[in-house]
Amino acid sequence: MPRALVKVSNIDPTTRQITMRRSHPWINNFNEWLLTACRSNMGIKFIWSGNDAKALVYYMTDYVTKSTLAFYDMFALAQQGIKSIEHERISNSTDNIVDKSRKLVLRCFNMIASQQEVSGVQFDFDRTRCPGENNYGIIHDVHIFDVAREHHTTTIKEWKRDIEARRDETRNYLISGEDTLEVRDDETQIEVVGAEIPTSPIKTKATRVLLVTATNLVLFPTKQNIVKQFTLNTQQKYAFMIITSHLDGENHAYTDTIDNQLLMCIPGCGGTGKSQLIRAITKYFQVTKRDKMLRKLAPTSIAAAEIDGLTIHSFLGESRKNSKKKQTRHLKERRCRCLSNDLTCWPNASSWQRFNESIDGRLVSPKPSAAVCNYNLLNTDACVIATAQWTNASWRSDQVGAMQNHNWEKSSCSISSPNISCSQGSVPVLAVNATLSEHVQATVRMATVNNLRLVIKTTGHDYLGRSTAAGSLLLWLHFMTNMTLIPDFSSCTGENVLNAIRLDAGVQWGQVYTWLAQYNLTAIGGASGTVSATGGFLQGGGHGPLTRWKGLAVDQVLEFDVVTADGRRQTVNTCQNSNLFWTLRGGGGGTFAIVLSAVLRTFPSPSVLSSFNILTIANETRYNSFVHNFIHFLPTLADNGWAGSFYMADTSLVIIFLLPNGDLNVANATWNQLMKNNTDLNFMQPFILTFSSFNDFFLNVLAPFNPTGDNVLLGSRLIPETIVRNQPEQLAETFLRIKGKAGTSLIGHLVAGGQVSNMSNNNSVNSAWRTALLHMIYSQSWPDGTSDEEQQKLAAHVTSQVDILQTVSGGSQSGAYMNEANPNELNWQQKFFGTQQIYDRLKSIKQAVDPHGLFVCKNCVGSEDWSLDLNCPKMSSANKVSTTILLFVIMQFLC
Ligand SMILES: Cc1cc2nc3c(=O)[nH]c(=O)nc-3n(C[C@H](O)[C@H](O)[C@H](O)COP(=O)(O)OP(=O)(O)OC[C@H]3O[C@@H](n4cnc5c(N)ncnc54)[C@H](O)[C@@H]3O)c2cc1C
Structure with missing residues (x-):
């Protein structure tokens, strides 16, 4: 609304109302002296309401001053300042009210300024308000201020001269050209002579603008109306006509290919009416029904609000001050997570309801896997099913709350000894059963905005318990199950890969093998058909x-489709997000991004020869001698292309080996070398089985061997090939020493060497894989109801068994496979990731892609920066130093 004009700025002593002199009733609060003093070309903003005040404070603290401190940090500091003043008042109450308020403002300023660099604007702002006042510790220099004022007066004059000069220049340009536009000073009529005019003196190439003539007035009578309505002065009208005529020309006159973009700069200091001009232009777009063509951008939020537009940064979808944001968000986000038992921060029912609506109602309430059999949550029918399916890994994958090894559920619910009050344990109370990328993105947003602990789960196979956490929000990807065959995949590097497959996050290896069998293809997956193909x-x-045959599964990845911690969906391959590509191929699940799908290589399915034997040898001495023979024989098997696993417990040995595309005669000859010295043992016949495809072998031999539903802890080591070849005696002795007794077993996987060693893929997988031949696992289980104390003893036992294993695995620098490892592993960074150097690189990429630690999991990259329960950030040493300095500074001010 127009405001009353006054000749001179004044303050009403009774109402304390300040009235500023302005040059025009429509122009915003403009006072050249204040502008000069502020060294600013912005209008002075009146604070009409609380919102105005907040916007202004935010504007000052977060934009103008380019402060390194966030808005809320400023408040905290200002509060310190107020406290210190109040403290002083108790001892010194002689100050009058003016001095007191000055002191207060200055103290607050000092508190804030002491924590940041003071910008020129801020410095001058302060000087303007309190010239010459240096008795409260602020650095003031009247001389400098005067010099600055002089300088700014000169600058204002220069602006004015510049505007005049440009106006004349433009007018002359138009007059001297073939086509002339005359702007009359009576501000009512615009007359155009000629057909083409250059629209800007800066543009040398003529840009056609539709004639602005009397005809135009007929065609677009609204122009004059708007000019009048917005009381545009001569310059404003001139600019308005150029722009609107150009707009109309584009729509109505242009048929050729002349560059029809109008680049126009309308300079002028604050209060000269630029915003008013924009409002008039906006109106014109509206009345001619073209408002959708208009985008109004401004560098600051206040300026944007003034013209009802957007800031440039939000229009471009970027944060305004990335570097600053990182710092402040870092402070903000790295705080203790909000858990479901904290009702002061956990979103309320209506927030969850809104969120649930936004994800197609896919919010579910997980329960521990045994809950339905316990008295407080009893569901008899469901309990019958749970009991029957307890050790079925597929059933467990289908339960949102279940982990394969239910010790990770940490619940008092039990299938074998039901409880009257079974607890939720570490099973999250809410989960998103995501089927679309949008569900995943919304979940990331929900977790970020509310500072929730987020966990990702696909199948719950994790041996480190990384896919569940008490009080968290669970993102469950199990039902993202698309599988697509890509006959001709063009990789970003130009490689053409035949029969690549894209597997969605929830796909499990058993499904892949069966699906690919119809195309006579296979892929490099796990021995377990229920482990997820693209997750952990x-x-x-x-x-x-098949890893000895073609390399590790991760060596087959061509591309990922992911949602990153900032909620963006991104393609990740060698060319795009290459650092993330490197980390996702070996750096561990749940750490860097949420994988929606992966593109993998496939291979024509091999035929498979398999040796499957269960030996139980009553005599311990005989058992030991056979184990020695067998370990000696492993390099021979490896050299002949065999792979497989063996399980040692008490005096039994189970052997499941396979040879892809093998020759039966050669295979028999190979195994005969072992058997000829052990004819007294009862080997199963036929000793070698033949399968026409890998899927046949998988379904008949491996699939039945997938037991879960136990309480289990593991420890493991990758055994270097050189040790297997050169020290088989020590190896056999060690295996016999730690082999399982009741509830334990020692598992050997001959899955390394061969192509695993030959692969030179540039990925982050533990380098110990490349030199290993065997992956040895010590496994310990225990029944429900085992006391905590006993469980701790078992955990310590696992660690000590692995220590023994380590003596034949290369010592302290040995490596372990993170997916089948001891959660209590010391020095896990080196053990799981190979070297400190690799770990450091992983961590720096982690910091770049997930600076606020949205993805935190046990023994995952960066988890050492969090408390044991992973809910609170530990203070880094850098933080500690700066906090100490901060405290010191605060104390200085308080004293
Ligand atoms: C019975 C059994 C058999 C096994 N057999 C093999 C085997 O043959 N070969 C082998 O190498 N390992 C095997 N493992 C170990 C297996 O690799 C790990 O348990 C692995 O963590 C399982 O991954 P998952 O996604 O299926 O499990 P989950 O428990 O669902 O997830 C494991 C980790 O990956 C994260 N994660 C899951 N999905 C995603 C995703 N889409 N994006 C980002 N992060 C994700 C989770 O947050 C968690 O940190 C076996 C485990 C069990 C229990």
Whole structure:
């Protein structure tokens, strides 16, 4: 609304109302002296309401001053300042009210300024308000101020001269050209002579603008109306006509290919009416029904609000001050997570309801896997099913709350000894059963905005318990199950890959093998058909029956489709997000991004020869001698292309080996070398089985061997090939020493060497894989109801068994496969990731892609920066130093 004009600025002593002199009733609050003093070309903004005040404070703190401190940090500091003043008042109450308020403002300023660099604007702003006042510690220099004022007066004059000069220049340009536009000073009529005019003196190439003539007035009578309505002065009208005529010309007159973009700069200091001009232009777009063509951008939010537009940064979808944001968000986000038992921060029911609506109602309430059999949550029918399916890994994958090894559920619910009050344990109370990328993105947003602990789960196979956490929000990807065959995949590097496959996050290896069998193809997956194809298995490396033949699963990745911690969906391959591509191939699940799908290589399915034997040898001495023979024989098997696993417990040995595309005669000859010295043992016949495809072998031999539903802890080591070849005696002795007794077993996987060693893929998988031949696992289980104390003893036992294993694995620098490892592993960074150097690189990429630690999981990259329960950030040493300095500074001010 127009405001009353006054000749001179004045303050009404009774109402304390300040009235500023302005040059025009429509122009915003403009006072050249204040502008000069502020060294600013912005209008002075009146603070009409609380919102205005907040916007202004935000504007000053977060934009104008380019402060390194966030808005809320400023408040905290200002509060410190107020407290210190109040403290002083108790001892010194002689100050009058003016001095007191000055002191207060200055103290607050000092508190804030002491924590940041003071910008020129801020410095001058302060000087303007309190010239010459240096008795409260602020650095003031009247001389400098005067010099600055002089300088700014000169600058204002220069602006004015510049505007005049440009106006004349433009007018002359138009007059001297073939086509002339005359702007009359009576501000009512615009007359155009000629057909083409250059629209800007800066543009030398003529740009056609539709004639602005009397005809135009007929065609677009609204122009004059708007000019009048917005009381545009001569310059404003001139600019308005150029722009609107150009607009009309584009729509109505242009048929040729002349560059029809109008680049026009309308300079002028604050209050000269630029915003008013924009409002008039906006009106014209509206009345001619072209408002959708208009985008109004401004560098600051206040300026944007003034013209009802957007800031340039939000229009471009970028944060305004990335570097600053990183710092402040870092402070903001790295705080203790909000858990479901904290009702002060956990979103309320209506927030969850809104969120649920936004994800197509896919919010579910997980329960521990045994809950339905316990008295407080009893569901008899469901309990019958749970009991029957307890050790079925597929059933467990289908339960949102279940982990394969239910010790990770940490619940008092039990299938074998039901409880009257079974607890939720570490099973999240809410989960998103995501089927679309949008669900995943919305979940990331929900977790970020509310500072929730987020966990990702696909199948719950994790041996480190990384896919569940008490009080968290669970993102469950199990039902993202698309599989697509890509006959001709063009990689970003130009490589053409035949029969690549894209597997969605929830796909499990058993499904892949069966699906690919129809195309006579196979892929490099796990021995377990229920482990997810693209989740933790793949991102941690992925070994399996065919890895010696073609390399680790992770060596087959061509591309990922992911949602990153900032909620963006991104393609990740060698060319795009290449750092993330490197980390996702070996750096571990749940750490860097949420994998929606992966593109993998496939291979024509091999035929498979398999040796499957269960030996139980009553005599311990005989058992030991056979184990020695067998370990000696492993290099021979490896050299002949065999792979497989063996399980040692008490005096039994189970052997499941396979040879892809093998020759039966050669295979028999190979195994005969072992058997000829052990004819007294009862080997199963036929000793070698033949399968026409890998899927046949998988369904008949491996699939039945997938037991879960136990409480389990593991520890493991990758055994270097040189040790297997050169020290088989020590190896056999060690295996016999730690082999399982009741509830334990020692598992050997001959899954490394061969192509695993030959692969030179540039990925982050533990380098110990490349030199290993065997992956040895010590496994410990225990029944429900085992006391905490006993469980701790078992955990310590696992660690000590692995220590023994380590003596034949290369000592302290040995490596372990993170996906099948001891959660209590010391020095896990080196063990799981190979070297400190690799770990450091992983961590720096982690910091870049997930600066606020949205993805935190046990023994995952960066998890050492969090408390044991991973809910609170530990203070880094850098933070500690700066906090100490901050405290010191605060104390200085308080004293
Ligand atoms: C019975 C059994 C058999 C096994 N057999 C093999 C085997 O043959 N070969 C082998 O190498 N390993 C095997 N493992 C180990 C297996 O690789 C790990 O348990 C692995 O973590 C499983 O990954 P998952 O996604 O299926 O499990 P989950 O428990 O669902 O997830 C494991 C980790 O990956 C994260 N994660 C899951 N999905 C995603 C995703 N889409 N994006 C980002 N992060 C994700 C989770 O947050 C978690 O940190 C076996 C485990 C069990 C229990």
